Amino acid sequence: MRALINQSAIGLAILSMTAVLSQPVKAEVITGQSGNVRAEISFDKLEEYQYKNVRLQIIRAGTTVLDKKLPQESEYDRPVEVLTDDKKLPVLDLDGNKEPEVIADFFTGGAHCCTYSLIYRYDGKSKQYIQTRHEWGNNGYRLQDLDKDGLPEFDSQDDRFAYAFTSYAASGYPLQIWQYRQGKMIDVTRSYPKLIYSHAAEQWQTYMEARQQGDDGKGFLASYLADKYLLGQGQDGWQRVQQVYKKSDRTKFFADLRKFLRETGYIR
Numbered sequence: 001m002r003a004l005i006n007q008s009a010i011g012l013a014i015l016s017m018t019a020v021l022s023q024p025v026k027a028e029v030i031t032g033q034s035g036n037v038r039a040e041i042s043f044d045k046l047e048e049y050q051y052k053n054v055r056l057q058i059i060r061a062g063t064t065v066l067d068k069k070l071p072q073e074s075e076y077d078r079p080v081e082v083l084t085d086d087k088k089l090p091v092l093d094l095d096g097n098k099e100p101e102v103i104a105d106f107f108t109g110g111a112h113c114c115t116y117s118l119i120y121r122y123d124g125k126s127k128q129y130i131q132t133r134h135e136w137g138n139n140g141y142r143l144q145d146l147d148k149d150g151l152p153e154f155d156s157q158d159d160r161f162a163y164a165f166t167s168y169a170a171s172g173y174p175l176q177i178w179q180y181r182q183g184k185m186i187d188v189t190r191s192y193p194k195l196i197y198s199h200a201a202e203q204w205q206t207y208m209e210a211r212q213q214g215d216d217g218k219g220f221l222a223s224y225l226a227d228k229y230l231l232g233q234g235q236d237g238w239q240r241v242q243q244v245y246k247k248s249d250r251t252k253f254f255a256d257l258r259k260f261l262r263e264t265g266y267i268r
């Protein structure tokens, strides 16, 4: 019995040596800084898409306020920043209280899904960083100051529309814009009618192109109509959709679409 254990221990040792040889560990660090706040994500890169020991450190005014290992959903769960060119960790004041927040973005791996943000804000009372998690799904976001007030918005799309009426590739997504305010993500899309308007026009255009290529275009009609509801033009949107969509499943599609837009809060 003892010999058997030893043998299997040797076997394991050889196995793990092989594993080590085929998975060279490379320690990497991504950093970002704003004012007296510096953030750092460190991790071990195994094979091309595997990451371990992902650690976040936030140093504020010379003091390490946060230092912890971040949970990973799988070993493919990795900081999005490794995919960008400048590899900078976003540290910036998102809500205008003169205190920078830290955004750690992650990608869960797999064919499409998913990206999420861990946003950390400094709480002056507890002298700690408090985390907010926001899911982006397939689409991710861009930070852009859309209303030119000096604070960035999260420019994104509503991921609930993925696969809702069709395949992933043929899915369309309504515009979605978020602001971060003191630990909360607020959907402010309806305050940007010009952007919604051009987004809706884009969805309509994509629908026309999809139809020319033989697709029924249901995914883009759905995102178009959702955009129209955001503009307060739901009735007009329905008229157009009903004019162009003549396929045999139209009664069921329209009923499903209406139900979906109600469930997702577009029809109020």
Ligand SMILES: [Ca+2]
Binding pocket: 092, 093, 094, 095, 096, 097, 098, 099, 100, 101
């Ligand atoms: Ca802030």
Ligand SMILES: [Ca+2]
Binding pocket: 144, 145, 146, 147, 148, 149, 150, 151, 152, 153
């Ligand atoms: Ca802004």
